Amino acid sequence: MKTHSSAHTFTSEKGTVVTIGTFDGVHIGHKKIIARLTESAQVNQWESVVLTFFPHPRMLLQKDADIKLINTITERGDLLEKLGLDHLVVHPFTIDFSRMHAEDFVEEILVNALHAKKVIIGYDHRFGRNRTANIDDLKQFGAQFGFEVEEISKQELEDVAVSSTKIRTALHEGDIDKANAYLGYPIMLEGNVVYGKSLGKKLGYPTANLHIQEDYKLIPGQGVYVVRSYIEGAIVYGMMNIGTNPTVGGVAQTIETYFFDFDSDLYGKRLSIEILCKIRSEQNFESVELLIEAMKEDEIFSRTYIQSLKV
Template identity: 60%
Template sequence: MKILNDLDSFSKTDTVVTIGTFDGVHIGHQKIIKRLINTAKENQLNSVILTFFPHPRMVLQKDANIKLINTIDERSQILEALGLDCLYIKEFTHEFSRLSSHDFVKQILIDRLHAKKVIIGYDHRFGRNRNADINDLRNFGKQLHFKVEEISSEDVDDVSVSSTKIRSALLDGNIKKANKYLGYNFMITGTVVKGKELGRQIDFPTANITVEEDYKLIPKQGSYVVSAVIENQLVYGMMNIGTNPTVDGKKETIEVHFFNLNKNLYHQKIQVRLLHRIRDEQKFESVEALKLQLAKDEAASLQYITSQNE
């Protein structure tokens, strides 16, 4: 899959295009993307997604602190796995938001992306002040010689899922619901950094993960069963998101104790998948009480992993 941030290097290959932020690339999005890819193959075209970053709400609205399900790199990774030919990541700016609907279609979809077909949701809006809809797009199609395929309300509503629902599930700690809507296990990608090494002192060494992207949504604090692929090996572990109140921690951290893994992970970039929530974070009377609870968490985690792999 080609990933482009500008269109100077885009080939003159004819394309079928869909447009959207696709945060989460959830099962509803995947339905649209699979249609896009299949249509491209049937018509010997290249499949292209035009997505925007930063998220338009970060730029145009007061809730610039919106948290996203995926980082832009995670989103790219998921789209590549689906078989997309090209992802064009258009920088979303105030200036771009003022582009008229006609200029957007002519300058980007036709002149640069060479769209022969656009697949779009029935409720999609675009152009300055989002004042154009699918009917306008059909009119542009007649003028500029491209086809428009509508994703009907029935198709969209057939999967009653949205990025907003998934964000809410993650913030509630309902990883089971979030993963069901996503169609894959929610991921956190970050770099392993040196921590206080308290875990090592109580026989539960942890990899402390720092997420560089401040817009990445971090789920509700607590303990989770997780998996990761490290040096081509699938490993499992348990992760804590929280402030470590037992030792008077203040800052939220993400720490993973991997089972049966004895490797120096410092400075490595790893991706952790959340499989199951164990419990809320809590403050224990002593470090020894915390150690006893971690042993129980490990047993519960291993039991869960076994049950899922049977």
């Protein structure tokens, strides 16, 4: 898959089949749409294109909106690539772009830049300045500029929307089983390992403190989780705490992972960590000794769970 930082940098010698959307989560509903896209491209010997925008329009147009996305733009690209997509176009969403009239968008972006021969889009899709154009307008533009429009039904889109809502709700609540079931893969957190307060080391559980640069990334609810990462070509399991560490007077939220049977230096490295299941919610224990006992029980639970994955 080729990733393009703008529709204007897109290049292809073939016609394309294009779909437009956020595709946040790239969940099981999204995968059905991408499958239609790639199948249509193969049948017609065209290339498949997902056109998405960054930053998210609400980040720019509603600056007070607290937008949290399931995936960072990098994670989204990695997931789409696995689905056999030919091109991902991440077009910059700016104030000027938001003011582009519908016909200009169709001619300049879909036709001239992306060479669209077919557009697969939802029945309720709206576009252009103030989102005034709809799918009927797009079909008229298709007849004018020579591309086909395939409509995604209300039921199919509702399945996608419901999945996205349920995933976000589940992540807020720390319901990893439900979130992962809708995603079709384990939710991941990706960032750089930074220095923390070394509290874990003092408790006998040295942790890697993960810093996620993208402030729009949706972080699961506070709690303790079983996790998995791929480090130096090997699968490494562990347990992660998302929270403020209230027992030892913590205030700011941190994301800390204790990896089992692993002692290499991770500081400064970039890690992608998959969350497999939740063990418990974060607690404020009456003493550090009780906290350590709970962590030992967390480790027993984690190792038992991990062993069940290997059977």
